[in-house]
Structures are given as structure tokens and as C-alpha cells.
Amino acid sequence: MTVIVINPNSTVSMTQAMLEQARRSAPGLRFEGWTSHDGPPAIQGAGDGKAAAAPLLKLVSKASDANADGIIIGCFDDTALEEAANLADCPVIGIGQAAYHYAALRNWRFSVVTTLSASVPVIEANIERQGMLPFAAKVRASGVPVLALEQEPTHAALAIKEEALLAQQGDDIDAVILGCAGMVQVVEMVRESLAIETIDPVACAAKCLKWMV
Incomplete structure (x- = not known):
């Protein structure tokens, strides 16, 4: 296959x-x-x-x-x-679709941590169109440009982790979805920092x- x-x-x-x-x-x-x-x-x-x-x-x-x-x-x-x-x-x-549905199948309420604020309206519209609003808390921008995930991975990882921690503390959620394909580079660092689930969309x-x- x-x-x-x-x-x-x-x-x-x-x-x-x-x-x-x-x-x-x-x-x-x-x-x-x-x-x-x-x-x-x-x-x-x-x-x-x-x-x-x-x-x-x-x-x-x-x-x-x-x-x-x-x-x-x-x-x-x-x-x-x-x-x-x-x-x-x-x-x-x-990959966004897969992550939302995975969270829903686990009955997890989630927030998304993405890159720049320009991506937030697109992601919010996708969540609504795919019927995932009952499971979604918030879409958060980390302020990290997509290409910085490769060019400045340490700085990017810290910013994403910080936003994920804010989501854990303030959003009343069960999971954080990492909202960018390029975040495969930082999955483990975020996961190790959170007491709730970290979802890798890839x-x-x-x-x-x-x-x-």
C-alpha cells in the first residue's frame, strides 16, 4: 500500500x-x-x-x-x-482534519497552537466546517513563522512550548494540537512539558x- x-x-x-x-x-x-x-x-x-x-x-x-x-x-x-x-x-x-477527528474520537477538548496569527482564521473556519466546534477551545498563535521551525528550531520550540503551556493553564482542555506540519521538529519537547496530551497531526x-x- x-x-x-x-x-x-x-x-x-x-x-x-x-x-x-x-x-x-x-x-x-x-x-x-x-x-x-x-x-x-x-x-x-x-x-x-x-x-x-x-x-x-x-x-x-x-x-x-x-x-x-x-x-x-x-x-x-x-x-x-x-x-x-x-x-x-x-x-x-x-493533517489538520486527522488531528481534529482523533481528538474527537477520544472525546478530548482541544486547543490548537499554530504559527502566525494569519493562520488563525483559516484554522478556525476549518474546525467549524468539519463540525469540530464542540471539541475546540481556542486557536492560539505562537508568533513563530513556519520557516523558523527549521532555521531557528530552539527558539521556535521554546515559543511553541510557552504557548502550549498557556493553553494547558487557561483553556480547560484535554489536549494541545500542534498546528503546523513543520512542528514535527518540536513534538517531543512540547510533549515532555505538558501534563495533558500533545497531538502531532502528521x-x-x-x-x-x-x-x-
């Missing part, structure tokens, strides 16, 4: 980080990582998502034509998810595809 992880942005190192996490999380599947080289370097808000959609959908069509057994949209904004799902002949899921999506395909 082959699952294609498609990164809608053009940062190859982020694709590789997601691919490695997916392989660790669902070793029974064969994963490939594809990068949208015509997409923006990072997706931070609705404008970047719109710019990323067309080249992403081309890759979705290509993956479907290649008889992929499943496709993961590797952006927490679930970029062009509905269009991609309608286009492909196989299951297509977004791992959720990989495990979800394991039973879907």
Missing part, C-alpha cells in the same frame, strides 16, 4: 521531515513524499493557501493517476482539501491512512 504525502509548499526539508514522521508512525505502509515546487515556500494564511492550491491539485491528480492508495495533504490548513478529495480516486485527508494522518487503506 502506497500513501503519498504531498507538501503544498516548496520547502523540501519540510517534506522530508513529514515523510520520516509518517514512516515512524505507521510502519506498515509505504510512504512517498512529494513537494509542490510551484507552491509558496510556506503557507501562512489564506493568501498563501490560495497560491498553493492549483499546483497542489496537479500533484493530487498525478498521485491518483499513479494509483496511490491514499494521499495526505501535508499542511495544517488542509489546503484545497475538499477539491483534492473530489479529484482523487483514493482517500485524501488533511502522525495522526499517517495512522488514519493505515486503517483507511
Whole structure:
């Protein structure tokens, strides 16, 4: 069974980080990582998502034509998810979608810690559209740009951990969802700091595809 992880942005190192996490999380599947080289370097808000959609959908069509057994949209904004799902002949899921549904299946109330404030409205709209409002407390911006997760990982991790701790203290939640694909780099640091659950959306999506395909 082959699952294609498609990164809608053009940062190859982020694709590789997601691919490695997916392989660790669902070793029974064969994963490939594809990068949208015509997409923006990072997706931070609705404008970047719109710019990323067309080249992403081309890759979705290509993956479907290649008889992929499943496709993961590797952006927490679930970029062009509905269009991609309608286009492909196989299951297509977004990493944000997978994380929300995982929390809901565990009956966990969650907050999301994402990157910049520009991403907050997109994520909030996705949560509402996917019917997850009863489980959602708050979407928090850490102030960390997406590319800083790789360029300044220590500083980025500290800022994300601080915001996650604030969510734990103030949001009356059971779990924190890390709201960016690039946060695979900081999952363990955040997890070790919290008394509640830390949800990695890339791992959720990989495990979800394991039973879907």
C-alpha cells in the first residue's frame, strides 16, 4: 500500500521531515513524499493557501493517476482539501482534519497552537466546517513563522512550548494540537512539558491512512 504525502509548499526539508514522521508512525505502509515546487515556500494564511492550491491539485491528480492508495495533504490548513478529495480516486485527508477527528474520537477538548496569527482564521473556519466546534477551545498563535521551525528550531520550540503551556493553564482542555506540519521538529519537547496530551497531526494522518487503506 502506497500513501503519498504531498507538501503544498516548496520547502523540501519540510517534506522530508513529514515523510520520516509518517514512516515512524505507521510502519506498515509505504510512504512517498512529494513537494509542490510551484507552491509558496510556506503557507501562512489564506493568501498563501490560495497560491498553493492549483499546483497542489496537479500533484493530487498525478498521485491518483499513479494509483496511490491514499494521499495526505501535508499542511495544517488542509489546503484545497475538499477539491483534492473530489479529484482523487483514493482517500485524501488533511493533517489538520486527522488531528481534529482523533481528538474527537477520544472525546478530548482541544486547543490548537499554530504559527502566525494569519493562520488563525483559516484554522478556525476549518474546525467549524468539519463540525469540530464542540471539541475546540481556542486557536492560539505562537508568533513563530513556519520557516523558523527549521532555521531557528530552539527558539521556535521554546515559543511553541510557552504557548502550549498557556493553553494547558487557561483553556480547560484535554489536549494541545500542534498546528503546523513543520512542528514535527518540536513534538517531543512540547510533549515532555505538558501534563495533558500533545497531538502531532502528521502522525495522526499517517495512522488514519493505515486503517483507511
